[in-house]
Amino acid sequence: xxxxxxxxxxxxxxxxxxxxxxxxxxxxxxxxxxxxxxxxxxxxxxxxxxxxxxxxxxxxxxxxxxxxxxxxxxxxxxxxxxxxxxxxxxxxxxxxxxxxxxxxxxxxxxxxxxxxxxxxxxxxxxxxxxxxxxxxxxxxxxxxxxxxxxxxxxxxxxxxxxxxxxxxxxxxxxxxxxxxxxxxxxxxxxxxxxxxxxxxxxxxxxxxxxxxxxxxxxxxxxxxxxxxxxxxxxxxxxxxxxxxxxxxxxxxxxxxxxxxxxxxxxxxxxxxxxxxxxxxxxxxxxxxxxxxxxxxxxxxxxxxxxxxxxxxxxxxxxxxxxxxxxxxxxxxxxxxxxxxxxxxxxxxxxxxxxxxxxxxxxxxxxxxxxxxxxxxxxxxxxx
Ligand code: PLP
Numbered sequence: 001x002x003x004x005x006x007x008x009x010x011x012x013x014x015x016x017x018x019x020x021x022x023x024x025x026x027x028x029x030x031x032x033x034x035x036x037x038x039x040x041x042x043x044x045x046x047x048x049x050x051x052x053x054x055x056x057x058x059x060x061x062x063x064x065x066x067x068x069x070x071x072x073x074x075x076x077x078x079x080x081x082x083x084x085x086x087x088x089x090x091x092x093x094x095x096x097x098x099x100x101x102x103x104x105x106x107x108x109x110x111x112x113x114x115x116x117x118x119x120x121x122x123x124x125x126x127x128x129x130x131x132x133x134x135x136x137x138x139x140x141x142x143x144x145x146x147x148x149x150x151x152x153x154x155x156x157x158x159x160x161x162x163x164x165x166x167x168x169x170x171x172x173x174x175x176x177x178x179x180x181x182x183x184x185x186x187x188x189x190x191x192x193x194x195x196x197x198x199x200x201x202x203x204x205x206x207x208x209x210x211x212x213x214x215x216x217x218x219x220x221x222x223x224x225x226x227x228x229x230x231x232x233x234x235x236x237x238x239x240x241x242x243x244x245x246x247x248x249x250x251x252x253x254x255x256x257x258x259x260x261x262x263x264x265x266x267x268x269x270x271x272x273x274x275x276x277x278x279x280x281x282x283x284x285x286x287x288x289x290x291x292x293x294x295x296x297x298x299x300x301x302x303x304x305x306x307x308x309x310x311x312x313x314x315x316x317x318x319x320x321x322x323x324x325x326x327x328x329x330x331x332x333x334x335x336x337x338x339x340x341x342x343x344x345x346x347x348x349x350x351x352x353x354x355x356x357x358x359x360x361x362x363x364x365x366x367x368x369x370x371x372x373x374x375x376x377x378x379x380x381x382x383x
Contacts, residue, residue, distance in 0.1 A: 010132040015125055015350030019334065023344040034371035036359040037344040039175065041239040041320070043294075046287035049238060049280045056275035063271060067263040068255070069095025069247070070274045076281040077232075077247050084207075085220035086230060092255055094262050095269045095277075099205045099233030099246030104130055105265075106201055106229045106248055107167075109258040111136040115166035120150065120157070122323065122353035124175045124203070136166070144353050147314050148177040148323070150185030158192055165198040170218060173206035176351045176358040177323050178299075178316020180213050190221045201229045205246070206319040208237035208288050211296045213317045219249070226251045236319075237288055238280040243273045295320045298361040298368060305372055309382030323348060323356040324381065330354055333380065341374040 019037045026033050044050075068074065074090035081088035096102040103126070111117055113135035119127055121142045131138055141160050146152035150172070161168065170189060172181040193200050202218035219228035233246030248258065262268075299316060306313050306324075316322050326333040330347040334357050337343045348356030361368055375381040 007133050011129040016346055019344050022338050031342050033342045034367055035344040036371055037346050038360055040241045042362045043239045043291050045240050046284050049276050052279035053272050053276035056272035061271045061275055065268045065271050067268050073274045073278050076278050080281055084217040086217050087225050088249055092251055093247055093249050095247045097244040097266055097269045099231050102231045102246045102248035105258045105261045107134050108261055110167050116164050118168045122176050122351035125350050127169050148179040150181040154188035161192050161196050163196050165196055167199050169201045171203040173318025175319055176321045178319045178321050180210055180215055180317040183216050186216055186218055190224050194223045199227050203231045205233045205236055209292055210318040234277055234280055245273050245277050301365055311382050320362045321358050321360050323358055326357045328355050330357055337380055341378040343371045343374050
């Protein structure tokens with residue numbers, strides 16, 4: 001009875017879905033599954049943030065807000081961006097239900113049928129889907145041969161972009177690699193963006209989760225302020241995945257154009273959630289640091305473990321993911337890992353990186369050790 005739009009036929013359901021279905025089936029059959037496929041911190045939302053959400057509900061903040069967001073939250077976001085050296089103004093912010101919606105609105109606002117959009121592989125799964133839904137054509141630059149380093153892959157990017165390029169999507173710290181791009185790499189992007197006059201989406205959702213390196217906000221670089229859409233959200237740094245809160249920031253007309261999509265689709269982000277977001281931005285330094293430090297010690301533990309077992313991983317400097325070098329047929333490997341060892345991972349192909357599997361270390365040290373031991377024992381990893 002339905003004649004589906006051609007655009008939905010262009011995309012597949014999220015690759016992590018098949019894995020989590022398999023994990024659920026095994027668990028229902030009574031097996032203990034170590035699930036390292038998830039992209040959500042394993043910590044509760046900081047208590048004061050939860051309280052702020054409850055208080056806001058009690059205070060009656062349950063109606064629509066201005067479409068672009070509650071002014072105090074937009075101001076707190078602008079302050080955060082200014083602390084990252086971005087020339088930011090509260091009027092240049094749209095608050096969205098999750099960073100994903102901010103990305104979706106931005107891509108819909110900038111990309112026409114046939115426009116070229118460049119991704120840096122391995123790339124987060126939804127960028128490709130968003131570009132295809134908008135009708136854009138993808139060009140991909142593979143950073144895997146460069147150990148996921150943007151600076152080392154900049155010549156490949158230079159060879160790919162041209163005056164026909166409409167948009168580049170940059171994600172640092174990166175999901176799935178954990179790479180944090182150096183200033184040299186970001187300046188390389190800036191030079192190309194200025195030369196060929198294209199816009200850049202800078203997805204900085206993992207910016208609070210870095211290990212001994214500085215994360216530079218792309219919009220803070222000379223020449224980038226008026227061509228960078230900065231995306232961020234509350235899911236990762238504040239462990240607020242289910243609250244659905246994120247934002248986009250850009251100078252110039254982008255906000256009025258994207259604002260049309262925003263107001264005609266979601267109207268606004270949830271009122272009391274936005275109020276909790278103010279608390280998250282202003283009053284969580286300690287909890288954010290506790291979570292960051294926990295991720296760092298898990299990373300260190302894993303790196304040591306892999307070292308002991310002869311697994312050659314690229315050490316991530318941020319986020320909470322690591323790419324494991326596995327069989328060429330990474331989908332078959334991930335299938336075996338879940339079925340034989342009961343360890344859930346995501347095949348690298350989902351991110352444009354065949355030959356790898358992504359693990360998330362948003363899990364306790366004990367579970368991480370258990371999961372890795374099972375992979376070693378099954379002969380799926382290590383020497
Ligand atoms: N961007 C990246 C790179 C992500 O990994 C995620 C979540 O997995 C998102 C954006 C979306 O986050 P949310 O919509 O929960 O804010």
